Amino acid sequence: MLVVKKEPHPKPLVLHSDNGSPMKGSDMLQTMHNLGVVSSFNRPRVSNDNAYAESIFRTCKYRPNYPYKGxxxxxxxxxxxxxxxxxxxxxxxxxxxxxxxxxxxxxxxxxxxxxxxxxxxxxxxxxxxxxxxxxxxxxxxxxxxxxxxxxxxxxxx
Structure with missing residues (x-):
């Protein structure tokens, strides 16, 4: 039988998200806690806390074929x-x-x-x-x- 030893992460895993209700809900936070994942949230009304995500969203929305109607x-x-x-x-x-x-x-x-x-x-x-x-x-x-x-x-x- 092969036994694999997992080394612990030197830093905890972090999930960064906006301040949306689904990400702050008690079920989600408890699941993250059980998995050893630390939650991180944008500051209220600050759109550039996650600048890379905001940048790609802007690029996406300015494409000529962006599906504005869904x-x-x-x-x-x-x-x-x-x-x-x-x-x-x-x-x-x-x-x-x-x-x-x-x-x-x-x-x-x-x-x-x-x-x-x-x-x-x-x-x-x-x-x-x-x-x-x-x-x-x-x-x-x-x-x-x-x-x-x-x-x-x-x-x-």
């Missing part, structure tokens, strides 16, 4: 979400990672793309220096990404 059934909803996620990860160029797609970034192909962009900009600047009032755009790879950084993050990076 879905007719679960299959239609799943199909739309799948198409959105595919577009978001494989087509949409994200400004926070120098206008490459997450897929390109995760595959490690972004560095070559960024080096090529830098070369194109430098060549354009050399061929028409009067067009440029300063330096070309910075196409260096961004190593760390966050939304709504606090002052310590801005100073340390």
């Amino acid at each position: 879905f007719t059934d679960l299959m239609q909803a799943r199909a739309w979400v799948l198409s959105f996620v595919t577009w978001y990860n494989q087509v949409h160029r994200h400004s926070g990672i120098q206008f490459v797609t997450p897929q390109v970034r995760h595959e490690g192909k972004d560095q070559a793309i960024l080096e090529n962009r830098k070369a194109v900009y430098e060549k354009a600047r050399l061929s028409n220096p009067r067009r440029w009032t300063g330096q070309t755009r910075n196409w260096n790879r961004i190593e760390r990404v966050w939304l709504n950084p606090d002052n310590n993050q801005m100073l340390n990076h």
Whole structure:
């Protein structure tokens, strides 16, 4: 018989959510407590406590095919979400990672793309220096990404 020893997590698992009633209900809180999950809630009337979630919701809502009238059934909803996620990860160029797609970034192909962009900009600047009032755009790879950084993050990076 194979025995697997589970090491305890060094930090408790945390479920962060808005202040909605379902997430604050006693059944949910008791279940989380039984599972060793700590609850964390947004501050009231503060929409950017979970900035990454809010950002993707905004991107989602501004898509041309956003289903403002809802879905007719679960299959239609799943199909739309799948198409959105595919577009978001494989087509949409994200400004926070120098206008490459997450897929390109995760595959490690972004560095070559960024080096090529830098070369194109430098060549354009050399061929028409009067067009440029300063330096070309910075196409260096961004190593760390966050939304709504606090002052310590801005100073340390």
